[in-house]
Structure formats: C-alpha cells, structure tokens
Amino acid sequence: MPVISYREALRAAMREELQRDEKVVLMGEEVAQFNGAYKVTEGLLKEFGPKRVVDTPISEAGFIGLGIGASMLGIRPVMELMFWSFSYVAFDQIVNNAGNIRYMSGGLINCPIVIRGPANGGTNVGATHSHTPEAILASHPGIKVVCPATPYDAKGLMKAAIRDNDPVYVMENTILYNDKGEVPDEDYIVPLGVADVKRTGTDLTIVAHGRAVITSLKAAEILEQEHGVSVEVVDLRSIRPLDEETVLASVRKTHRVLLVEENKPFCGVDAQVAYLIQSKAFDELDAPIHRVSSIDAPQIYCKRLEDQQLPNPARVVAEALKVLA
Amino acid sequence: MAEIIDMPKLSDTMSVGTLVKWNVQEGQTVAFGDILGEVETDKATMELSCTVPGTILKIYAPAGSQLPVGAPICAIGKKGEAAPAPGQAAPAPKAAAPAIPESTGIPCIPPAPAASAAPATQSDGSRAKVSPYAKRMAEKAAINAGALAGSGPGGRVVARDVAAAASAPAVAAPAGPVNVAVAPPADGKGIQPDADVPVGGMRQTIARRLLESKVTVPHFYLEVEVDAAPLMAMRESLNKRLAEAGGADAVKLSVNDFILKASAEALRRVPAVNASWAGTSIRQHSAVHLSFGVALEDGLVTPVIRDAHAKTLKDIAVEAKSLIGKARSKKLTPGEMSGSTFTVTNLGMYGVTGFFGIINVPNAAILSVGATIKKPVVDAHDRLVVGHRMVIGLSGDHRVVDGANGAQFLQALKQLLEEPALMLI
Numbered sequence: 057m058p059v060i061s062y063r064e065a066l067r068a069a070m071r072e073e074l075q076r077d078e079k080v081v082l083m084g085e086e087v088a089q090f091n092g093a094y095k096v097t098e099g100l101l102k103e104f105g106p107k108r109v110v111d112t113p114i115s116e117a118g119f120i121g122l123g124i125g126a127s128m129l130g131i132r133p134v135m136e137l138m139f140w141s142f143s144y145v146a147f148d149q150i151v152n153n154a155g156n157i158r159y160m161s162g163g164l165i166n167c168p169i170v171i172r173g174p175a176n177g178g179t180n181v182g183a184t185h186s187h188t189p190e191a192i193l194a195s196h197p198g199i200k201v202v203c204p205a206t207p208y209d210a211k212g213l214m215k216a217a218i219r220d221n222d223p224v225y226v227m228e229n230t231i232l233y234n235d236k237g238e239v240p241d242e243d244y245i246v247p248l249g250v251a252d253v254k255r256t257g258t259d260l261t262i263v264a265h266g267r268a269v270i271t272s273l274k275a276a277e278i279l280e281q282e283h284g285v286s287v288e289v290v291d292l293r294s295i296r297p298l299d300e301e302t303v304l305a306s307v308r309k310t311h312r313v314l315l316v317e318e319n320k321p322f323c324g325v326d327a328q329v330a331y332l333i334q335s336k337a338f339d340e341l342d343a344p345i346h347r348v349s350s351i352d353a354p355q356i357y358c359k360r361l362e363d364q365q366l367p368n369p370a371r372v373v374a375e376a377l378k379v380l381a
Numbered sequence: 382m383a384e385i386i387d388m389p390k391l392s393d394t395m396s397v398g399t400l401v402k403w404n405v406q407e408g409q410t411v412a413f414g415d416i417l418g419e420v421e422t423d424k425a426t427m428e429l430s431c432t433v434p435g436t437i438l439k440i441y442a443p444a445g446s447q448l449p450v451g452a453p454i455c456a457i458g459k460k461g462e463a464a465p466a467p468g469q470a471a472p473a474p475k476a477a478a479p480a481i482p483e484s485t486g487i488p489c490i491p492p493a494p495a496a497s498a499a500p501a502t503q504s505d506g507s508r509a510k511v512s513p514y515a516k517r518m519a520e521k522a523a524i525n526a527g528a529l530a531g532s533g534p535g536g537r538v539v540a541r542d543v544a545a546a547a548s549a550p551a552v553a554a555p556a557g558p559v560n561v562a563v564a565p566p567a568d569g570k571g572i573q574p575d576a577d578v579p580v581g582g583m584r585q586t587i588a589r590r591l592l593e594s595k596v597t598v599p600h601f602y603l604e605v606e607v608d609a610a611p612l613m614a615m616r617e618s619l620n621k622r623l624a625e626a627g628g629a630d631a632v633k634l635s636v637n638d639f640i641l642k643a644s645a646e647a648l649r650r651v652p653a654v655n656a657s658w659a660g661t662s663i664r665q666h667s668a669v670h671l672s673f674g675v676a677l678e679d680g681l682v683t684p685v686i687r688d689a690h691a692k693t694l695k696d697i698a699v700e701a702k703s704l705i706g707k708a709r710s711k712k713l714t715p716g717e718m719s720g721s722t723f724t725v726t727n728l729g730m731y732g733v734t735g736f737f738g739i740i741n742v743p744n745a746a747i748l749s750v751g752a753t754i755k756k757p758v759v760d761a762h763d764r765l766v767v768g769h770r771m772v773i774g775l776s777g778d779h780r781v782v783d784g785a786n787g788a789q790f791l792q793a794l795k796q797l798l799e800e801p802a803l804m805l806i
Contacts, residue, residue, distance in 0.1 A: 283393070311514045311540060342514040342540040343533065381390055381450065381534045 057240055063233040065207035066096050066172075069214035070134060072243065074104050077132060080218060083110045083123055084136030084173075093138045094174065094233060116146040120171065124154050124223075127169040132218060140175035140227060141187040154223040155198035170217045172226035175203075176267060176318060177355045178366050179230055186355035188318055190227050190265075191325045194296040200224040200248055201295040205269035207237035209293055212246030220248060229267045249297030253306065257288035260376055261306040263329055264316040265292040268367055272316045275372035283373075285380060295325055303329065304337050311342040314379050316367050321349035346379045348372050383458025383465050384433045388420070388442075390450045392715035395422045396532040399447045399581050400454060409437050411457065418444070423586035424682070424718050426711040433457045439464030447579070451535035510537040518543045583680045594742045598658075599779040602737045605791045607798045609753040609771040612639055615801045637673070637727050638698040640750055642804055644725055645669045645689040645697075647793040654790045655722050657743040658780045672721030672741060673701065675708040682708045683741060685721045694804060729753065735772035745781035746790070749774040771798075 060068070073080045082088075082097055088111040091098040101109040112119035116137065123133040137143055143150055154167050177186035194201040200222055204210040210228070217224035246252075254269060255276055264272040269291040276287035290306050292299065307313055313333060315326035330345045351365040364371075388398050403418040405411055415431040435457040442454040453467035509527040511519070515538050519526035524546050531538035565575060580588075613636075620633055648655045648669050656665045671689035674681050684704035686697060707713045724741040729752040738747040751772040758768030773794065777787045797803050 339513045339517045342512045343537075378534075 057238040059236050060207055060239050061233065062204075062207045062210050062228075062235045062237070063094070063096050065211035065237075065239050066214055066228065067098065067100070068239070069211040069218070070097065071100060071103070073132075073134075073215055073218045074100065074108055077218075079130060080132045080134065081108050081110060081126075082134050082136065083112055083119060085112055085114055085119075085138050087111060087136045092136065094230060096228075096233070097136065116142050117149060120146040120149040121153070123169050123171075124149055124157075124167060127154075127167045127223075128157060128165050132168050132170075134170045134172060134218060137171060137173035139185050139187075140173050140189055141185050143171070143189060143193075144187070150223075150225070151193070151196050151199070155196045158222065159198060166221045167223050168221045169223050170214075170226060171223070172214070172217075173228060174230040174233075175227040176229040176231060177350065177362060178267075178318075180357065180359045180362060182357050183354040188227070188266075188320075188350075190225075190295045191319055191323060191328075193225055194325065195323075198222065200297065201227065202248060202293060203227045203266035203295060204246075204293065205232070205254075205264075205266055205291055207235065207239045209246050209252070209291070211239050212244055213248070213293060215243075216245040216248050219245065224248065227266060232267055232270070235270070246293065249294045249299055251293055251299035251302035252291045253288060253302065254291045255287065255289040257286035257310065259286045259310055260312045260314060260380060261288045261290060261303075261310045262314045262316055262372070262376070263290045263292065263303055263306075263326070265295060265325065266318060268316045268318050271367050271369055272372055274369040275316075275376065278369055278373050279376055283377065283380075285376070287376070292325075292329075298328075298332070300332055300336070303332065307333055307337045308340050311340055312379050313341070313343075313345045314372070314376050315345060315347045316372055317347075317349050318366055319349055320352050321347060322352060324349055343379050343381070346375050348375045383438055383456045383462050384435075385453045385465060385467060386417075386433065386455050386457060388448045388450050388452045388454055389429070390534075391420060391422045391427050392424050393719075394424070394586075394715075395450060395582075397447055397449050397582065397585075398422050400442050400444055401426055402444045403440060405437050407437050407440055410460070411435065411437060417455070421582045421711075422715070423582040424715045425713050427714075431457070436460040436462075438462060441467055447582075449531070449534075449536040510535060512537060512539045515540045515543045518547075522547045581679065583677075583682070587680055590742065591739050594740050598740050598742060600737075600740060600776050601779050601784065601787070603775045603777065603784065603787050603791055604735060604737075605773055605775075605795050607771045607773055607795050608758075608768060609636075609798065610769040612636070612771075612798050612801050613753065613769055615639075632695060632698050632702070634694065634698050635701075636729065636753070637725070637750070638694060638701060639798070639801065639804075640727065640748070641671055641673060641686065641689065641697050641701060641725055642692075642694045643794055643797040643801075644723065644748055645671055645692070646797055646804055647790055648723060649690055650793040651786060651790040653786045654746050654777075654782055656745050656781050657722070658745070658778055659743075663781055666722045668722070670720050670722045671697075672718075672724040672744070674724070674726040674738075675705050677709065677711075682713060682718060683721065683724060684708055684713055684717050685719065687720070724748070725750065729771070735774055737774045737776045740776055740778055744778075746775055746777045746787065748794075749776065 086093050087097045088101040088109045120135055123135045126133050154169055157165050157167050175188050190201050190203055193199050202213045204213045214226060217226050255273055262272040272289050276289050279285040279287050288306050288310055290303055315329055317324055317326050319325055326347050333345055348367045348371050356362045356365050399421040401419040401421050405417050411431045413431060413434045417429045417431050419426050420429050438456040438458050440455045442448055456464045511526040516526055518540055524543060526538050526543060529538045529542045529546055532542050533539035616634055623632055655669055656663050668688050669690035671686045672683040674683050686700050724744050724747045726738045727750040729750050732752050735751040736749045738749045740747050753769050753771045755767055756770055757765050760766045775787055775791055
C-alpha cells in the first residue's frame with residue numbers, strides 16, 4: 057500500500073472527488089495560484105482550472121457565505137480556512153446559516169458544504185491563531201465535525217465529508233501534515249460517526265481525537281514498556297456524530313478511562329464524553345474518569361511553555377497512572 | 382487558598398504509607414522542594430518533598446500514623462489562613478501507633494479496634510468507598526465489598542480487591558486479630574511487655590507477599606550438597622590479590638558474590654528457570670535480574686542486580702555491596718527492589734546448614750544457601766577425608782519448573798561452584 061503524508065492524503069481525497077463529481081469546487085484564500093497556505097491544494101488549479109479551484113479575497117464572512125449559498129443551489133464547495141481560528145469572523149454563516157437551513161426549510165434545502173483547515177496549537181503562532189473549535193461547533197445540532205489523526209483517516213473522512221449532504225467541518229492539524237502512513241489508492245471512505253480502536257488493551261481506555269491520538273499512542277507505548285500496563289486507544293475520528301458504542305464497549309472491557317484532547321478543558325469535547333460514559337456505563341467504572349487537555353489559558357506564545365500546555369506523552373502517562381491507582 | 386497535601390503514592394504497589402517523622406511543624410514556612418518529612422512505603426523510606434510553598438497550617442496526621450494513599454496529611458496555605466477541614470471523601474487517619482512503654486513492667490494493651498475488618502461504614506461514620514464496577518463484581522460473587530480493605534486511592538475498594546477476595550481460599554475469612562487471653566507472668570517481670578506491636582509498611586509487604594506466594598504457588602523442593610573447598614580456595618586467593626592491588630581493585634569478594642555469579646551463569650545454562658507464571662502462559666525472560674535477601678533489624682528487603690548474566694564477578698560484588706549499604710540505610714528506591722527474575726537467600730553466616738525459602742513471586746524459583754561446614758566425606762579414592770560442604774536448596778514453582786529442569790539447574794550450579802574457574806568463561 058502506498059505510504060503518503062497526511063497533506064497528500066487530503067489532496068488525494070479532494071482530487072478524487074473533483075474528478076468524480078463536477079459539482080465539487082474548492083474555494084479559499086490562496087488555494088489556487090499560491091497552491092494553498094499549507095500546500096494542501098498544490099497542483100489542483102493546474103489540473104482542474106480556475107472554475108473548479110477558486111481564490112477568494114481575505115473575507116471569511118464573505119466567502120463562506122458565498123459557499124453556503126452555492127451549496128444551497130446544488131454545488132458541493134470545499135472551503136479552506138487558512139486557520140480554523142479565522143472561522144470566528146464567519147461564525148454567523150458557519151453556525152446560523154449552514155447549521156439551520158435544512159431545519160428551517162422543512163428539509164427542502166440541503167447545505168452540502170465542507171469547511172476545512174488546520175485547527176491546532178503547538179506551532180508557536182500565538183493565542184489568536186491556535187484555536188480548536190471542534191467542541192464549540194459540535195455543540196450545534198445540524199453541524200457535523202471530524203478530526204482525522206492519520207493519513208488514512210484524513211483521506212477517508214474528507215471524501216465522506218464531501219459526499220455528505222449536511223455541513224461537515226474538517227479540523228486538520230499543521231503538525232500532522234507531514235506525518236506519513238499507508239493510504240490505499242482505491243476509492244474508500246471512512247464513514248462519519250465511526251470511531252476506531254487504534255490500539256487494543258485491557259487495563260485502561262484512552263479516548264482521544266486529532267493529534268491527541270498520536271500523543272496517546274506514544275504514551276500507551278511508554279505505559280506498556282515501563283509500567284506493564286495494557287492500554288486501549290480509541291480514536292473518536294468524528295466528534296459529531298459521536299460513536300458512543302465504540303467508546304462504551306472499550307469502557308466495558310477496561311473499566312478505567314482517561315480522556316485526552318488538545319482542546320481547553322472547559323466545556324471541551326471530553327466533558328461530553330465523560331458525561332456519556334458515566335450516564336451509560338456507570339456500573340462499569342472502577343475509577344473516576346480523568347482528563348488531560350490543554351492547560352486552561354489562552355494559547356501560550358512561549359514555545360517551551362506551549363509544549364507543556366498541550367497534552368504530551370509525559371502528561372498523559374502521569375495522569376494514566378493516577379487513573380490506574 | 383490553602384491546599385491539602387495527601388499521602389502520595391510512592392511505589393506502584395503502595396496502598397498505605399507510614400509517616401515516619403515530620404521535619405516541619407504547624408506555622409512553619411516552607412519552600413518548594415523542602416523536605417517535609419519521611420514516609421515509609423511497603424518498599425522503602427522516602428523523603429516527602431514540598432510541592433506547594435507557603436505556611437504549614439495544619440498537620441492532620443501525626444508522626445507514626447499509618448494512612449492510605451490519598452489521605453490528607455497536612456495543609457499548606459497563606460500565613461494566618463484557617464486550615465481547611467479535610468474533605469469528607471478523605472478517610473480519617475488511623476490512630477497514631479500506640480507507644481510501648483519500655484521500662485514499666487505493666488502490660489500495655491492498646492484498645493482493640495472496634496471491628497478490625499472494615500465494616501461497610503468506616504470507623505469515622507463515613508460510607509465505605511467502593512467503585513461502581515467493584516460493587517457490581519462483588520454482588521455477582523456474593524462478597525460484601527464494604528468489608529474489604531480497599532487498595533484504591535483513599536482506601537477505595539476497586540475491582541482488584543474484589544477479584545483477590547473472590548479467589549482467596551475460604552479459610553482466609555476475616556483474619557481479625559487473635560484475641561487469646563494470655564495471663565501476664567506471675568512475678569510481674571516478663572521478658573517483654575505484653576503488647577500488640579503495630580507493623581510498618583515493610584512488614585506488611587512481607588506478610589502479604591509471602592502469604593500470597595505460599596498459598597498460591599505450588600512449591601517443590603530440591604537439595605544438593607556442594608564441595609565448597611575449591612570455591613573457598615579461589616576466594617582466598619582472589620581476595621589476597623585484590624587486597625594487594627589496592628585502589629579501585631580493593632574489593633573483597635564474599636561467598637555470596639560467588640553464588641550470585643554462579644546462579645546467573647547456571648540460569649544461562651538452564652534458562653527454563655528464568656521465567657514466570659503468567660496465568661495462561663509461561664513468560665520467559667531474556668535477562669537475569671538477580672534479587673538477593675538483605676536482613677534488616679525489622680525485616681528484610683530484596684534488592685535487584687540487573688542484567689547479572691552480563692556482569693563479571695567483580696561487577697556483581699561491587700553492586701551487591703552498594704545495594705546492601707542502601708538497604709541498611711533504607712535508601713533503596715522502589716525501582717531497585719523490583720523486576721527480579723530469580724532470588725538468592727543466604728543464611729550461611731548464621732550457621733544454618735540448609736533451608737528452603739519461599740518463592741519471591743513472580744520468580745519461578747528461589748535459591749537457599751546454607752553454611753559451609755567441615756565434615757567427614759568419602760573422597761574419590763574411598764578414603765574418609767575432611768570435606769568443606771555447603772548445602773543448597775531450591776524451592777521451585779511447579780507450574781513453571783519441573784523436578785527435572787530444577788535438578789538440571791542445581792547440577793549446573795554445583796558444577797560451577799565446584800569448578801569455579803568455569804565462571805571465567
């Protein structure tokens with residue numbers, strides 16, 4: 057199976073969907089002539105031309121609104137945000153318009169838009185460029201949110217997102233763009249709302265999404281090697297719809313749970329997951345659920361502090377040992 | 382805001398700790414990294430360093446008290462701030478160890494704890510803490526979870542406690558203190574006061590681990606007598622040369638060092654003994670991590686020489702000496718006492734001629750070394766001569782080792798000890 061990067065996997069997904077369906081278009085700041093701020097869309101202008109791959113002005117509220125309008129008329133736009141942090145100037149479009157039109161039209165109008173781009177800290181770009189809004193967006197009914205952690209999932213989730221008839225927001229991660237992994241050439245999708253057990257184990261379940269999955273897998277290895285603990289790592293992949301059964305099945309197996317995410321802890325995704333577990337698997341728990349999140353402060357600019365602010369293997373191992381006490 | 386400092390978990394098996402002493406008192410200002418006191422775990426006595434700078438507002442647990450991991454021991458905050466009441470969730474510290482009068486001949490019996498097998502309601506009236514999963518397990522197994530001693534944080538009963546109770550033999554029902562009335566001596570002068578002496582973490586670990594081993598591991602025993610004369614001769618000659626060499630080479634080799642080295646080598650020849658029972662499989666170990674018993678005034682510890690199979694006699698001697706020193710000053714870290722694959726015990730220095738130790742789980746065997754004694758032996762020419770003989774016992778876990786490979790191991794060991802030059806190769 058070919059080994060390609062997370063960035064190439066995303067590009068392959070978009071290229072295949074551009075080829076498959078003439079209604080698919082890409083739009084965003086510098087996606088065309090500059091090949092994308094992070095080179096995810098590199099070469100696609102040349103291959104598909106300026107009607108399918110369109111540069112927009114620096115005006116998120118404007119061009120996201122344009123994409124939503126186009127999607128309501130049958131186009132399937134894939135919009136790039138240079139950073140998900142910039143989604144906040146288009147919040148009304150992203151949440152109010154895209155999220156509610158199907159409901160408010162009585163099911164007559166769909167909004168098959170994909171909005172994608174990086175949503176992560178850890179790159180020393182400061183508090184206003186490091187937001188992880190998956191929890192904020194997923195709290196709105198009508199909106200779907202996915203956070204791929206691996207190249208395989210990046211391609212499969214992106215293709216599923218483009219084919220879905222509701223707004224799907226894909227949170228990527230600039231630190232993962234160069235990560236490589238096996239990705240099939242042939243057409244496949246990773247269905248929305250299906251979590252994946254990335255590592256099986258018997259003593260502890262770690263639930264994570266996005267880059268926190270990679271961090272948790274490293275921590276699981278340390279826990280196995282140095283502490284003889286067998287850790288299962290569940291990758292949510294989709295925040296909404298949420299695959300409750302895969303999470304609960306793992307809890308029923310290990311009886312101890314650590315939740316890891318790069319979000320800030322307050323009202324984070326894992327606050328919801330913790331609620332889910334205690335409400336549907338209370339009698340399976342042998343210890344309180346613990347969480348490792350980003351430290352609750354605006355994203356720290358100092359690189360060394362930011363590295364500690366985000367979940368890292370050492371923090372995950374330390375917290376895991378508390379759950380196992 | 383004041384912060385409550387809890388009994389820390391200082392080793393992976395620690396469930397309770399004894400506050401050996403406090404270095405600070407209430408009202409004293411402490412900085413980050415100050416040593417607040419010492420805690421004895423099941424494995425070692427360790428320093429308790431300060432992680433919260435401020436003023437010691439309240440000491441909840443006096444020196445000598447024994448507390449579960451997670452129980453509040455002191456509060457640190459701003460000077461003049463009121464000390465917080467330890468949260469209801471935290472268990473009340475057990476009473477301080479009763480002092481034992483030394484000179485009075487009057488029997489001193491501490492008041493018996495109301496009900497020593499912890500009832501569903503704890504002594505301070507709070508609920509017994511049982512995890513939801515442990516509770517469900519206990520219901521299925523018809524075990525009263527509230528009556529178990531919890532090994533989780535703050536004394537919480539967790540799944541492993543219920544599993545242990547469920548698999549314990551029926552006779553292990555409430556092992557409360559034995560209340561046997563023994564009359565004090567008629568003349569009032571006994572050899573020691575009548576007393577129930579509270580035991581520390583180390584003694585409890587010894588009690589727990591050895592009971593577990595003896596009741597769950599099917600022990601079998603093999604014994605072999607070794608001609609120790611060549612070993613004694615080699616030791617004398619080596620020690621003479623090492624002493625002459627002086628400097629860094631001035632290490633004195635003990636008989637035990639030779640036995641450790643020979644054991645590592647014999648395990649290389651018979652690796653089946655270097656293994657552990659793993660429930661549904663036998664885990665064989667690539668490295669020999671050799672543990673040996675060190676007697677202390679109040680118990681014993683078993684430090685580990687890692688990778689002994691790859692170390693020279695001198696390496697082993699130097700490392701054993703350093704570990705013994707640390708053991709006696711109680712400075713061994715939990716890491717230095719865990720992860721062994723085989724154990725050697727030696728009572729030869731007390732003149733014990735032969736014995737069989739209890740297996741140090743999860744080892745598959747333990748070697749017990751007796752004294753070298755002079756006695757008449759029949760030599761190769763059928764003459765009666767003076768022999769230097771040493772009796773070595775092997776206790777084996779029959780799930781892992783059978784009589785035949787246990788015997789092969791002893792055979793290899795005997796050969797190495799009787800022809801010690803073989804250890805050079």
